[in-house]
Amino acid sequence: MNVPFTSALTALCMFAAPLQAHEFWIDAADYTVPAGTPVVAAFRNGEFFKGSSLSYVPNRSTRFDLVAGGAIFPVPARVGDNPAFDVADLPAGLLTILHETTDQIVTYTDWAMWVRFTEHKDFAYAQADHIDRGLPQDTFRERYRRYAKALVAVGDGAGADARHGLRTEIVAELNPYVDDVTDGLPVQVFLDDAPVRQAQFEMFEKDAQGEVVVTIHRADGEGRAVLPVSAGHEYLIDSVRIYPLEPAAAGDPVWMTSWASLTFAVPDA
Numbered sequence: 001m002n003v004p005f006t007s008a009l010t011a012l013c014m015f016a017a018p019l020q021a022h023e024f025w026i027d028a029a030d031y032t033v034p035a036g037t038p039v040v041a042a043f044r045n046g047e048f049f050k051g052s053s054l055s056y057v058p059n060r061s062t063r064f065d066l067v068a069g070g071a072i073f074p075v076p077a078r079v080g081d082n083p084a085f086d087v088a089d090l091p092a093g094l095l096t097i098l099h100e101t102t103d104q105i106v107t108y109t110d111w112a113m114w115v116r117f118t119e120h121k122d123f124a125y126a127q128a129d130h131i132d133r134g135l136p137q138d139t140f141r142e143r144y145r146r147y148a149k150a151l152v153a154v155g156d157g158a159g160a161d162a163r164h165g166l167r168t169e170i171v172a173e174l175n176p177y178v179d180d181v182t183d184g185l186p187v188q189v190f191l192d193d194a195p196v197r198q199a200q201f202e203m204f205e206k207d208a209q210g211e212v213v214v215t216i217h218r219a220d221g222e223g224r225a226v227l228p229v230s231a232g233h234e235y236l237i238d239s240v241r242i243y244p245l246e247p248a249a250a251g252d253p254v255w256m257t258s259w260a261s262l263t264f265a266v267p268d269a
Helices: 111-120 125-132
Strands: 023-028 039-047 050-054 061-068 071-074 085-087 093-101 104-108 140-154 168-172 185-191 200-206 212-218 224-227 234-244 255-265
Touching (some): 023 050, 023 093, 023 234, 023 255, 104 111, 168 234, 168 255, 185 234, 185 255
Parallel strands (some): 140 255
Antiparallel strands (some): 039 050, 039 085, 061 093, 093 140, 104 140, 200 212, 234 255
């Protein structure tokens, strides 16, 4: 199937090191768009579901795809576009926007910052592991990569989310635009094609007035959790993985984090 694109998807600007612990997400201007209307979305980096809109920089992107009409399309992009996504003539149904960054590096010069970060993202064990590995506490580096997904309803919004090959990925097991989610939205998180047992989900919920509430949820042994959602609200779900790196030379990163995010909205009843 060929889908005519009259505008280009764009994405990510440079991440400064102090922003590493902030979220990165795809923020649709409207998550429910009439058929034939362009879909516009920004790439954002920030805190509490609020952040700056980022421009597209090709060497900071590994993958830009959209899923529409049952097919995956690479998305044309132009340097410097902001908002990041502006695509028209999409078929009716559930649109999925996918973005994977390149690796970025953050340098820690404050052990307390590492402690706060690892406790916040639910891998405090990395503090003891760091010390047991004989790594320095005054200055060390971490490599990180972002994997972002957004779900947007075009026209009727019919369809289902699925895994689309991101290394770490959150999958919605119901469609929030057409399915009954009054009892919650079930989600599942994967890493390297396997469910992540007991994973932490951080959920940012924004109401119509822009007020944001943050809650923490725990996956079961199959990487699943049922998240409470409300009509008329927008959502950002985040889940982060960490694994050690063995430095080949002084100054090489000693940790790697992979960040999965999923954004969507629940329409008004």
